[in-house]
Amino acid sequence: MSAPEAPGPQPPQASTQTPSPSAPSAAPLDEPAVRRIVLGVLVAMFLAAANQTVVTTALPTIGRSLNDFGNLTWVVTAYLLAATVVSPLYGKLADAWGRRVMMMAAIGLFMAGSAVSALAPDMLTLIVGRGLQGIGGGGIFPLAQTVISDVVAPRERGKYQAYIGIVWLVAGFGGPVIGGVLSQHGHWSMIFWANLPLGAAVAVSSWRALAKLPRHERPHRIDWLGAALMTLAALSTLLALGWGGTRVPWISGTIAGLVAAAVLFSVLFAWRLACAEEPFLPPAVLNNPVVRLGTVASAGAVSTPMAMTVFLPLYYETVHGLSAAMAGLALVPVALVSAPGSMLSSRAMTSRHGYKLIPMIGYAAAVAAVVALAALPEPSLAVGMGLLCIVSFGTGTAIPVCTVCIQNAVAPHQVGTATGVMNFSRALLSSLLVAVLGAILLAGFGVVPERGGGSAAAVTLHGPEAAAVFRWLFAAGAVALAGGLLALLRMEE
Template sequence: MNFSKAAARARARVRMTVRQRRNTAADRSPIGKPGAQTPAEAVAAAAAAVASPPRGAMSPAEIRQIFFGLMLVVFLAALNQTIIATALPTIGRTFHDFENLSWVVTAYLLTSTAVAPLYGKLSDLFGRRTMILVAVGLFMAGSAAAAASPNMMMLIVGRGLQGIGGGGILPVCQSVMADIVAPRERGRYQAYMGVVWVTSSVVGPVFGGVMAEHLHWSIIFWVNVPLALGAAALTHVKLARIPRHDRRHKLDVLGAGLMMASCIPILLALTWGGTQFPWLSVPVLGLIGLSAVLTLLFAWRLNTAQEPFLPLAVLTNPVMRMGTTSASLAMGTSIGLTIVVPMYFEVAHHMSATESGIALIPLAMTTPGSLLSGQAMLYWKHYKRAPMIGLVCALIALGFLIWRPDMGLAYAIVLMGIVGTSIGLVYPVTTVSIQNAVPNHQVGIAMGALNFFRSLASAFIVAVMGAILLAVLGVTVSRGGGHGGSVIESVSTAGPGAALVFRWVFLAAFGFLALSLFFLHFMEERPLRTTVQPADPPVAPPPKR
């Protein structure tokens, strides 16, 4: 055997293998290919990958720990929205200022609505944990400022700062749930979040009234400080393992400013119309016109910006459009009825304020519907059927209330319970469907936009129901319209047929829920993923135009 030839052949095979491996490595490298990363960008991406190493799948125990932290954060925001209502009269008497008392609520509404999309976008850019800590920190600072306020103006400023923090809590928490729980199972966790909202709705007014009456109104704000510190500690530790979606983005500051600015005039118009000023007055029409101009400027910015604040891919997503519209109409109807129905119980059934509040609980108790909706998403292929069946039941219940608004108290409470449970079916399905339909790195802005439009729709529906009630009663602003006591006195003077006045409010609710069912029907029912999408890899910035 010629060993020299065999050795030569072996050396040739080794050299060929080395060349093949080098060629394979070169093919895999993106550097040098058209549209690929430059060497500097490749180094930056590698550094980002090292800074954020891939995380393994989270265990159920870790998910539960994160979820409990999120529940505390959401409870903080939800309690704040209900605890203030019963303390307002005491605050007005303390500062001898009832004229500006409504701004205590309006300041929080304006700022929390305006910043919701911004928090969603920033959480996509800088991470969920960072933005939750920022939101909780600002909320705590606003609570302390409100509690220490020496006058009404400083209290309003503190409430505005509270809203800047509180407006980011819900969209970022929803985005965290999208990062750690698969869409198929996410509805169940969304339902548990609903329990937090219902609990705060029941506990908040009672706690606020007791603190304001027997201790001091400032305690309702001071109590937020330890809660915020506990929530921040939990989220700082537990959210370290959630997936990151680091992408090199440019924040469209002008677009963000236009979107936030456009909502403030319309919210003021909806808040003041029919209460502070007539609907056709110059101030209200001027605010509506200003909002329209700013909205047109925002639309222009969306079409001209290199990277719009609200991505066109999210706006044009059919699931996003239909799901957001359906959820906004359903939740707005729920909030509108929650405001009007206590008057209905007091007038039609001669109940006291406390009794009407207790009778309202079935309407506000949307938790059973949320739990059923979560189970439907877990086990049903056509999960959209659950909220659609629920909305049909709600429409039937409202149909009976339109037909006989003077029916017996027990029947009215049962029908209100059906409406509340049915509306509870809608929000988890629409929220999870939207999260399931958008890329992971856009979930934050999608959730911010969802909460933004839901707040606008709620303000609009409440204004419509209030305007209908005042119009039927013939109450005008100059005659004291817009004040709950004046409305109840005007309805009471209607005699035995006072309950029939609310027929038109129930008819409006019927119309809004019918529209919600219409848009839900046309929302695409995409298969829900059974796994969480992996975090998106770092990418280069979009090429310059």
């Protein structure tokens, strides 16, 4: 089926938007064609999403192999930061040149980054490879969501966006399982070598599936300067968070310089948004209240569980005494319960009224569960996994609602751009949260400048001492989720 304007849970702004007169009309697609297209982009999305967290359980092994523990968090952050930068760019490029071409480019860059990472002889090369992976993977996310909006009517998008939410969360929690098994029973480079045949298969299937995709091309000017300024601002902030208290003291000239650079580049980025002819983040999209609030709510629901997942294997290993492989397997139940949450809220979206009620309840339950973990960071393994399952279920209810509302609030030729803005916010918040949570853990575990900054090995705590450190990690996660819940409550239904 095609993607015409149809009644459904659309915000009021959608009624004032009209498609571009230059957009060509596409012949309707039958249901089997829609399923082939959706399946193709979901498989591509799973591959990219799993690689956000697949290295988490392998990080200790990688650190020992490359003799560098102090830069381990950058193996995750480099991917997230690169994905942050390119998400809005892919949205615009897809609107200008077509979804199919840009999907092939994204998969190709992802595979190239995988090869560099697999061959990395040192930590710097691995981080560069992970960044190249992120440039490709960061495009797959918005393109998959945009493709679904192209072929599915607005009222039915909730069901398909639920599938995306399930893929995202299952990949996020399943990635550590795959990484743990491959690193424990093989070599850590197998994590990246496996992407090459899988990526080739995904590219072939996606190229065929997207052949009949409706086209909504519209010329765009790419704001490369704005993208560069945003990258420098984010990089300065992440370096300050990653180095403060570990490589150098918080009160030092290095941290002061990084903070000053972050402020300067942020101000210049804001200036560029105001004066550019077609800025990196379009004001017309950002000024839409549904897009703005939905993006914040979506970012909190996706980024907080994902950032916590990076450190949950360490939580299971140090607080509950599990092995690396078992720590990865302990995440499986948490991943599985995300699916019912997404499906439940998607069903509610077929109703004209009240579709925000379920995600509001789910989001609030997720906040309460993380608060409970912060208050009692050393529960029994069963209770801890149960609370994490509530977080996964609750945030899963919000993801499809936020995505569909954002896409329905803009014109068809702006869907790619709006989806890119949403994914940009998700990736940026994920990067910042990983840096913040990593700084909390490094400081709590004794990786400080006086002890060498973690260049050789971190000071390991276990049991109650480790739980006391993770208390603050869960508290930071609760703050991020609470901000997303507030945005969801304020978003117009």
